Structures are given as C-alpha cells and as structure tokens.
Amino acid sequence: MTSLPTVVLVDDHALFRAGVRAELEQPTAGDGTPRATVLGEAGDVDVAVRLILDREPDVVLLDVHMPGGGGAEVLRRVHETRPGQRFLALSVSDEPEDVISLIRAGARGYVTKTISGEELVAAIGQVKAGDAVFSPRLAGFVLDAFAGRIDAGAAVVADPELDQLTDREREVLRLIARGYMYKEIARRLTISPKTVEHHVSAVLRKLQLSNRHELTRWATERRLVD
Structure with missing residues (x-):
C-alpha cells in the first residue's frame, strides 16, 4: 500500500x-x-x-x-x-x-x-x-x-525603479499591464478591489507615472509582460 x-x-x-x-x-x-x-x-x-x-x-x-x-x-x-x-x-x-x-x-x-x-x-x-x-x-x-531563447538570468538583473516595489505591487503591476480590471485582479490575488486600488496608487507614485496607460508602457518596455 x-x-x-x-x-x-x-x-x-x-x-x-x-x-x-x-x-x-x-x-x-x-x-x-x-x-x-x-x-x-x-x-x-x-x-x-x-x-x-x-x-x-x-x-x-x-x-x-x-x-x-x-x-x-x-x-x-x-x-x-x-x-x-x-x-x-x-x-x-x-x-x-x-x-x-x-x-x-x-x-x-x-x-x-x-x-x-x-x-x-x-x-x-x-x-x-x-x-x-x-x-x-x-x-x-x-x-x-x-x-537560450529566454534570458534565464533576467529575473535577477538589477532595476532600481522596479526594486522600489514590493512583491505584491509587482504582481499587481504585471496584471494591470496585461489588461486586467481591478475586480479581476482582486479575484486572482484573493484580495479586495480596494486593496488593488491602493497597490496601483503606490506603484504609480513610486514610478512617478500618471495612469495605467503609462504604467502599461513602462512595464512593456522592461519586458515584464508578454
């Protein structure tokens, strides 16, 4: 057995x-x-x-x-x-x-x-x-x-701007950049939409961005989204 x-x-x-x-x-x-x-x-x-x-x-x-x-x-x-x-x-x-x-x-x-x-x-x-x-x-x-088609060391390359963000803020950043709405992100991360909104505000403030469109462009330029 x-x-x-x-x-x-x-x-x-x-x-x-x-x-x-x-x-x-x-x-x-x-x-x-x-x-x-x-x-x-x-x-x-x-x-x-x-x-x-x-x-x-x-x-x-x-x-x-x-x-x-x-x-x-x-x-x-x-x-x-x-x-x-x-x-x-x-x-x-x-x-x-x-x-x-x-x-x-x-x-x-x-x-x-x-x-x-x-x-x-x-x-x-x-x-x-x-x-x-x-x-x-x-x-x-x-x-x-x-x-060799993906840089296996990419995850450990230093990025001073990205390093400002907490792990949770990075998760929210990637999901926002991929087009998810606050309610969808809340369901995926098992948190409230209000908490998602709080994380997005923190990300925008730390990265000195104005809106989710700028955030998406920022994330795309750094190849954080597909």
Whole structure:
C-alpha cells in the first residue's frame, strides 16, 4: 500500500491555504482516506523555513511572492540544511521570470492556482517520486530558458525603479499591464478591489507615472509582460 504524501503549505493567503488543505484532506471514494497529509502551514519565509526543517514533508507547496523574501528565499535556506527537500511551486503568477527563478532556485515543478484538486494531488505524487511537473504553458518557458531563447538570468538583473516595489505591487503591476480590471485582479490575488486600488496608487507614485496607460508602457518596455 502506497503511503500518503506529506505536505507543508507555504502561502501568505490564509484563505487560499484553507482551500488547498480542504482539497488535499478531502476523502477519496471508498475508504474515506484523505488524498494527502498536511503537516502544517506557513505564511512567511521565516515560519516556513522553521516548519519545513522541523516537519520534513515529502513535498512543500510554495508560493512565489510572500513576506520576507519570497519562495526563492525559502528554497535557498531550506536547501542549506536539507538539500533533498522537494518543492512544488503553486502560484497565481505565470510570468516567465517567476517560473524560471523558482526552478533555478531548486523547485521540482511549477503549477498555477487554476489547477484542479485532482491535478494538484497527481502533481504532488509526481514530485514526491522525483519527477518534474509543470503546467503545459509554463513548461515552454523552462525549455526556452535552457535553449537560450529566454534570458534565464533576467529575473535577477538589477532595476532600481522596479526594486522600489514590493512583491505584491509587482504582481499587481504585471496584471494591470496585461489588461486586467481591478475586480479581476482582486479575484486572482484573493484580495479586495480596494486593496488593488491602493497597490496601483503606490506603484504609480513610486514610478512617478500618471495612469495605467503609462504604467502599461513602462512595464512593456522592461519586458515584464508578454
């Protein structure tokens, strides 16, 4: 009998973590056994690192952006002590630089939050077994990066203006630049439209821009959008 995969959830949205936990702990048909065992949850980098090293899960489900340095920082710090720990990135972001940065940091796969519960369970099982897993579109980014068609170092090139922005502001910036409305961004990021408006105002102020059209042009010039 195959043992259930053990998982730690790392995401700064408590509501999202609760939804993933519910999916993973949902009983399978027949004997009522859950799909996976959730060993704990964390919403920032420091808590995540301590929890992972203490619980030693089979797989860590890891978001890209969160307080304290983001998913890449969690990977780096955990791998210093536990180099064999397996990570599966689970993020709202499908930006090439986010995908590549997490894979370069050591994640075994990257899937977006549009994934179904059954697909997520299957992906966890594959990563536990040592396989790499990507959402279909994201796999192309990784292949292009290794083939040299995407600059795999682009995510770490210094940009003083971009560095002014928090991780959340960068997420909002990219979604605004891609044409999403405030309500759509709020749904994708699990925040309120008012919070989206607050982030947009902060981005415009920091970048000294006047409106979303200038913001879109600014982001496009820096190749932050497709």
